[in-house]
Amino acid sequence: MSSDTAVSTNANTPREGAFYRALVIRRQLILAALTMALCLSLCVDLALGPARYGLGEVVTALFMPDNVSQSVRVVLWEIRMPVALMALVVGASLSIAGAQMQTILSNPLASPFTLGISAGASFGAALALAFGVSLVPAAVDYIIPINAFVMAMLTAGAIHLLSMRRGVTIETIVLLGIAMVFIFNSLMALIQFFASQQAVSAVVFWTMGSLTKATWPKLWIAVGVLAVILPLLARRGWALTAMRLGDAKAESLGVNPRALRLEVLVLVSLLAAISVAFVGTIGFIGLVGPHIARLLLGEDQRFFLPGSALCGALILSVGSVLSKIILPGTIIPIGIITSLVGIPFFLFLVLNHKKASW
Amino acid sequence: MVTLTLDCLSAHYGRSQILSEITTPTFAGGQIVSLLGPNAAGKSTLFRRILGLLKGSGEVRIEGATSERPVAYMPQETGSTAVLTVYESVLLARMQGRSLKVQPDDLHEVDRSLEDLGIASLGERDISDLSGGQRQLVSAAQALVQAPEILLLDEPTSALDLHRQINLLDILRRLAREREMLIIASLHDIGHALRFTDQAMVLENGQLVACGTTEQVVTPALLRQVFQVDARIEPCSRGRPQLIVEAAV
Ligand SMILES: Nc1ncnc2c1ncn2[C@@H]1O[C@H](COP(=O)(O)OP(=O)(O)OP(=O)(O)O)[C@@H](O)[C@H]1O
Ligand SMILES: [Mg+2]
Numbered sequence: 001m002s003s004d005t006a007v008s009t010n011a012n013t014p015r016e017g018a019f020y021r022a023l024v025i026r027r028q029l030i031l032a033a034l035t036m037a038l039c040l041s042l043c044v045d046l047a048l049g050p051a052r053y054g055l056g057e058v059v060t061a062l063f064m065p066d067n068v069s070q071s072v073r074v075v076l077w078e079i080r081m082p083v084a085l086m087a088l089v090v091g092a093s094l095s096i097a098g099a100q101m102q103t104i105l106s107n108p109l110a111s112p113f114t115l116g117i118s119a120g121a122s123f124g125a126a127l128a129l130a131f132g133v134s135l136v137p138a139a140v141d142y143i144i145p146i147n148a149f150v151m152a153m154l155t156a157g158a159i160h161l162l163s164m165r166r167g168v169t170i171e172t173i174v175l176l177g178i179a180m181v182f183i184f185n186s187l188m189a190l191i192q193f194f195a196s197q198q199a200v201s202a203v204v205f206w207t208m209g210s211l212t213k214a215t216w217p218k219l220w221i222a223v224g225v226l227a228v229i230l231p232l233l234a235r236r237g238w239a240l241t242a243m244r245l246g247d248a249k250a251e252s253l254g255v256n257p258r259a260l261r262l263e264v265l266v267l268v269s270l271l272a273a274i275s276v277a278f279v280g281t282i283g284f285i286g287l288v289g290p291h292i293a294r295l296l297l298g299e300d301q302r303f304f305l306p307g308s309a310l311c312g313a314l315i316l317s318v319g320s321v322l323s324k325i326i327l328p329g330t331i332i333p334i335g336i337i338t339s340l341v342g343i344p345f346f347l348f349l350v351l352n353h354k355k356a357s358w
Numbered sequence: 359m360v361t362l363t364l365d366c367l368s369a370h371y372g373r374s375q376i377l378s379e380i381t382t383p384t385f386a387g388g389q390i391v392s393l394l395g396p397n398a399a400g401k402s403t404l405f406r407r408i409l410g411l412l413k414g415s416g417e418v419r420i421e422g423a424t425s426e427r428p429v430a431y432m433p434q435e436t437g438s439t440a441v442l443t444v445y446e447s448v449l450l451a452r453m454q455g456r457s458l459k460v461q462p463d464d465l466h467e468v469d470r471s472l473e474d475l476g477i478a479s480l481g482e483r484d485i486s487d488l489s490g491g492q493r494q495l496v497s498a499a500q501a502l503v504q505a506p507e508i509l510l511l512d513e514p515t516s517a518l519d520l521h522r523q524i525n526l527l528d529i530l531r532r533l534a535r536e537r538e539m540l541i542i543a544s545l546h547d548i549g550h551a552l553r554f555t556d557q558a559m560v561l562e563n564g565q566l567v568a569c570g571t572t573e574q575v576v577t578p579a580l581l582r583q584v585f586q587v588d589a590r591i592e593p594c595s596r597g598r599p600q601l602i603v604e605a606a607v
Contacts, residue, residue, distance in 0.1 A: 017465030019482055020445050106439075238453045244440035245447065251411055252431040253454045253500070299441045300450065302458055 027303045030296050034310040038088065041317040045084040048324045051075055078216075086214035087320040087334070088313040089222045090275040094282065095289025095312020096226075097272040099304065100233060102290055103240050104261045105170045111286035112272035115159060115173075116180025117152045121276040122207050123184045123191075124151030129202045130195035144206070145218070148277035155180050156269030160262060170261075209282035209335025211320060218278050225274045229267050230309070236260065237301035244299055283339040285312050288346045295349060315342055359387040359538050360422045360507040362408075367416035369400075369407040376403045377564045379416065385557065387422075387507060387538040390531050392551035392572060394544070395561035396585060401544040402434055404561065405510045423507050427455070430506035434513050436497045438485060444496050445481040448472060451500035471503040474529060490517040498526070502533075511543040515550065523547070527554040549601045552576055552591070560584055573599060582607065 047058045053072060061068045061076045094112060101110035112118050124147035127133040138146045159180065163173045188207075192200045233240070239260055242250040247257040272286065289312030290304075297307040319337045326332055363384045369377040377400050385391055393401050406412045409431050420428060440447070449468050453460065472478045477495050480488070485496060494517040501509055514530075515523040527543075531554055534541045542559075545551050551558055551572055558572040562584045568575045581589045581601075588604040 017445075017462070017469060020449070020465060020468075023443070023445075234458065237458050238450055238456070241440075241442070241450050242454060244442070245438045246435070248433045248435055249438070249497075249500075252409070252433045253451055254427065255454065294441050298443070298446065300446050 027297050027307075031303065031306055031310065034296075034307070034314060038310060038314050038317060041314060041321060042084055042088065045087065045317055045321050045324075046076055046080050048321060049075070049080055050329070082214045082216050082219045083211045084317070084320065086211050086219050086222065086279065087316040089219065089226055090211070090279050090282065091285055091289065091312040091314070091316030092309040093222065093226050093271045093275040093312070094286040095293070095308045095315075096230070096233070096305065097268040097275075098286030098312075099290035099293065099308035100240065100264050100268045101286075103243055103299075103301075104264050105174055106244070106246070107170070107174050108291070109287070110174060110177075111284075112268075112276065113281075113283070113286060114181070115177035116155050116184060117269060117272045118276050118281045119181045119184035119188075120155030121148035121152040121273060122203075122281055123187050124148040125206050125277075125280070126188055126191045126195075126203045127151075129206060130191050130199040145277040149273050152273030152276055153269060155184075156265065156273065160265055160269075163265070164262065205333070206280045207335075208333035209280035209338075210331075210333045211279055212331060214278065222274055222278060225270060229271055230305075232267055233264065234301075234305060236264070237305065240264070241299060241301045241304075280333075280335060282316065282335045284342050284346075285315055285338055288342050289315055291346065292349060360420065360424075360428060360540055361386045362508055362540055362542075363419040363421075364408070365417040365419060367404075367407060367414065367418065369403050369412045369414040371403075371412075375564065376400050377407060377414070380404065380561075380566045382559060382566065382569050385540055385542070387540045388535055389556045390534045390541040390543065390554060391557045391559060392545050392555035393542055393559050393561065394548065394551055394576075394584075399561040400564040401561055402512050403564075405431055405433075405512055405542075405544070408510060420508065425505070425507060427504070428507040429510065430501040430504040430508075431510040432497050432501040432512060432514060434516075436493045437490075440485060442485050443481065444477070444483050444485055444488070445472070447485050447496060448499045448503050452503045467503050467505060471499045474502060474533065475499050476525070476529075491519060491522060494518060495522070495526070507539055509539055509541045511541065513544050513546065515545065515547065523550065530554075548576060548581070548585075548589075552599050552601060576601075 043055060043058055047053055047055050057068060057072060058076065061072050065073050065077065098111040101115060102108055124135060125144050127135070128144045128147040134143045135147045135150045159173060159176050162168065162176055192203060195203065239255045242253050242255050243257060243260065250257050290308045293304055293307035293311045297303040315338065316334070319334050319342065322341060323332045323334050323337045361384050364380050364382040367377060367380040368375065393404065395401050403412065407414060408418050409429060445468060448471060449460065449464065452464050452467055472481060475495050475498055477492065477499065480492060480496065488496065494514065498511065498514055501511065515526055518526060527550055530541055530543070533539060555572050557570065558575040559566060560568040560575060560580060567584060568580055576591065578589055578591065581587050586607050588607055590602045591599050592602060594600045
């Protein structure tokens with residue numbers, strides 16, 4: 001120990017948290033940079049589409065809508081804006097859901113996918129698409145998302161109930177989730193076996209994930225859910241960070257790991273279910289977003305939580321841009337883009353990072 | 359000054375009773391108490407029971423505490439894959455139950471606990487790539503940073519080299535005196551208990567078999583009965599009591 005002390009005096013370690021203050025500033029800068037990149041991506045996303053507008057025209061339409069023609073205004077505000085903003089909200093929601101699932105389950109592979117929430121949602125949507133089955137009475141426009149939402153929440157509820165049983169460990173919860181994925185995959189196969197050709201292709205298209213069905217009302221619902229849940233998670237920031245030190249340590253610091261785990265599971269299931277219900281299954285945001293945030297910002301939730309939200313939003317927004325420019329004139333389903341482009345990029349980051357990221 | 363008294367304390371995991379009716383005299387701040395006993399005697403369980411993590415009959419009486427959460431606890435197992443620096447991991451131990459905003463006061467306390475334990479130079483390191491002993495010292499810092507009045511340490515020296523074992527216990531004894539803190543540490547090294555602790559509690563099969571000043575409690579008879587070793591305790595040339603182990607029986 002004396003050697004450690006000697007080192008610290010020799011190297012003249014900065015005192016009174018100087019190191020930490022610098023760390024905080026660096027992280028704030030990273031968060032600011034992500035926010036700026038997000039704004040930029042949003043503008044580009046708005047500028048792209050069948051009708052071509054310049055970036056300048058887009059910015060004018062955004063801030064002084066009266067200075068552009070009626071048609072530009074309608075295309076930007078009524079058609080592109082909800083889609084572009086939905087990309088941000090869904091990206092942020094899925095990424096936050098993944099981040100917190102990874103945190104409370106101490107598992108780098110946890111995400112809305114691995115817990116079966118997306119698979120449940122797909123099954124609900126497929127019921128509506130293939131057979132017109134509505135799980136709860138709903139307006140025609142909303143049968144698919146509501147079916148998806150109901151099944152996603154039922155899945156989360158099942159996992160929740162099972163995980164409250166005595167002796168269920170976090171590993172068991174992950175196993176339960178994976179079991180759910182397989183069950184729903186089989187059920188989906190069954191639906192596709194019995195459904196008409198046309199219905200099958202609708203189901204397949206839905207599971208690819210697409211932002212194009214976004215509308216202002218749907219957007220507001222997604223924003224509302226995110227706006228309610230984000231502060232509830234932020235409030236638990238220190239406790240959630242402590243969860244990553246292991247249950248024994250968290251308990252010793254006054255956190256109740258089981259209670260916190262159940263609370264957060266409910267909150268993030270809601271986030272994930274809403275997102276998947278509106279846009280279908282968009283791959284890997286919930287997995288990759290948090291991992292990139294972790295690489296950039298570490299796991300202190302005061303930075304990790306906003307960082308995950310920003311990374312998720314940015315990935316999906318860039319994905320939306322790419323889905324329009326890869327094949328001009330065609331919008332490739334966003335779920336395909338995020339997997340095809342996102343995963344290699346993610347692997348590049350992980351493999352090139354000097355330090356372990358989990 | 360803070361005092362701690364255990365009154366008829368019991369604890370169980372599921373149906374199996376682990377601790378039965380532990381009653382101790384009153385321990386006062388400024389002292390360091392060793393908790394001794396063979397593996398599975400119930401030492402960690404007793405710590406968890408004192409902290410309220412386990413339910414059971416009996417009472418943990420804490421009197422004269424000035425803060426809301428007077429007890430800090432360093433659990434036995436450490437190690438985590440979290441992407442956090444040492445500094446952050448200690449800060450976060452302090453910030454539990456507080457607002458998201460970190461005050462200068464909190465940073466000061468983090469610096470102080472790292473310095474007290476001689477690990478200020480580790481602040482910028484990631485906790486996932488520390489050595490076992492470094493991790494244990496960080497874990498101690500996480501307990502100390504809460505500015506506790508009662509500090510419970512579960513085998514704080516088990517991963518440390520000889521120098522750091524002695525150093526840590528020296529520091530703890532000094533801090534106990536300076537801050538009028540009551541420290542209870544479970545130790546497997548009876549020699550350390552004899553040398554550094556004022557009082558000793560000995561557990562065996564969930565029962566308290568002896569409790570009192572360390573020199574009174576740790577006797578050849580007790581070592582034979584509880585730890586199954588043949589041992590003598592003799593003053594060394596400087597007059598300190600030393601443990602000399604002959605054989606396991
Ligand atoms: N979570 C648990 N569930 C059930 N039994 C447990 C649990 N934790 C500990 N026990 C049992 O309680 C008894 C006391 O364990 P405890 O961990 O308190 O021992 P200890 O004195 O700390 O031992 P060691 O010196 O090995 O750390 C043991 O028989 C152990 O098997
Ligand atoms: Mg123990």
